[in-house]
Amino acid sequence: MSSVPVNLTLKKLEMNTADLRSLLDLQDKIIAGFKPDEQHFILHRTIDDFSNALKSDHMYVFGLYDGDRLVSQSILSLPGDRDTRDLPEFAGEYKNSELAVFKAVLVDPEYRGRGLMKQMLKIREQVAAEHGRKIAITQIAADNPASWVNAIQYGMQITKVGFDPEDNAKVIYLQKRLDGKAPIPSEQNAYRLSLGSDVHKNVPALFNKMMKLSAAGMIGSAWDKQNNQIIWYPSATAARIKKRDRIFVPAARQSIGKI
Numbered sequence: 249m250s251s252v253p254v255n256l257t258l259k260k261l262e263m264n265t266a267d268l269r270s271l272l273d274l275q276d277k278i279i280a281g282f283k284p285d286e287q288h289f290i291l292h293r294t295i296d297d298f299s300n301a302l303k304s305d306h307m308y309v310f311g312l313y314d315g316d317r318l319v320s321q322s323i324l325s326l327p328g329d330r331d332t333r334d335l336p337e338f339a340g341e342y343k344n345s346e347l348a349v350f351k352a353v354l355v356d357p358e359y360r361g362r363g364l365m366k367q368m369l370k371i372r373e374q375v376a377a378e379h380g381r382k383i384a385i386t387q388i389a390a391d392n393p394a395s396w397v398n399a400i401q402y403g404m405q406i407t408k409v410g411f412d413p414e415d416n417a418k419v420i421y422l423q424k425r426l427d428g429k430a431p432i433p434s435e436q437n438a439y440r441l442s443l444g445s446d447v448h449k450n451v452p453a454l455f456n457k458m459m460k461l462s463a464a465g466m467i468g469s470a471w472d473k474q475n476n477q478i479i480w481y482p483s484a485t486a487a488r489i490k491k492r493d494r495i496f497v498p499a500a501r502q503s504i505g506k507i
């Protein structure tokens with residue numbers, strides 16, 4: 249990985265013409281670089297969407313700048329209990345005021361692979377924790393492994409896999425505890441999901457497998473870079489159900505070819 253440019257500065261963007269223009273320009277550049285089948289990776293925000301985020305009292309829009317140039321942006325939402333929150337289909341067991349929603353991380357193609365997305369995850373996590381939020385949540389398109397592999401590397405866990413209720417897209421839901429008390433996984437019954445040599449080609453099979461793992465109560469918890477695998481552990485609930493009802497929880501290491 250290349251080193252991060254030393255002169256990158258982090259800024260919370262404000263509601264003004266210059267910041268709005270920078271956000272739209274970076275988003276336009278990224279959308280222009282997407283292939284047709286990648287357009288759904290991000291919400292295509294309008295000027296009103298960005299204005300609303302910048303004006304909102306519970307959203308933070310962050311930017312990383314190389315000099316005057318915005319090279320990465322992200323949004324953090326800290327909804328109140330009376331707000332309508334993003335991703336209502338996920339993490340419904342928590343109150344809004346316990347949650348932080350990570351949205352819209354974009355990195356200029358010329359600056360990718362230098363850890364900028366991870367910096368954006370880190371800053372949002374810090375701000376969310378400072379506001380007393382317990383859990384960070386996010387949703388990522390299943391066919392955007394660059395993003396979900398990176399989120400897992402950063403400590404987020406896949407706890408739900410399914411279809412976005414708004415557009416039926418295949419999506420992966422991830423969450424992370426912000427109190428540092430990640431549950432200690434049991435190596436017993438761990439399942440290693442290989443991504444294969446061409447992860448993009450394998451996404452349909454991987455998605456089906458991940459849905460099955462998730463439905464069986466497994467949690468995609470760690471990334472084994474050397475072996476190109478996601479390690480899934482049974483959730484406490486799955487372990488309890490398994491003991492009681494002897495449901496099938498996959499135990500063996502299996503390659504994508506066998507899925």
Ligand SMILES: CC(C)(COP(=O)(O)OP(=O)(O)OC[C@H]1O[C@@H](n2cnc3c(N)ncnc32)[C@H](O)[C@@H]1OP(=O)(O)O)[C@@H](O)C(=O)NCCC(=O)NCCS
Binds near residue numbers: 354361362392
């Ligand atoms: C996804 C995105 C934000 C990643 O940003 P980034 O700054 O390059 O990511 P980082 O440098 O922090 O992390 C790189 C890691 O991501 C993963 N990654 C990056 N590109 C990848 C690719 N094409 N395929 C698979 N994994 C990839 C790798 O695991 C890499 O790990 P490494 O550090 O061990 O090499 C960037 O590619 C992007 O802006 N994409 C378009 C917009 C988008 O899809 N946003 C996400 C919406 S949920």
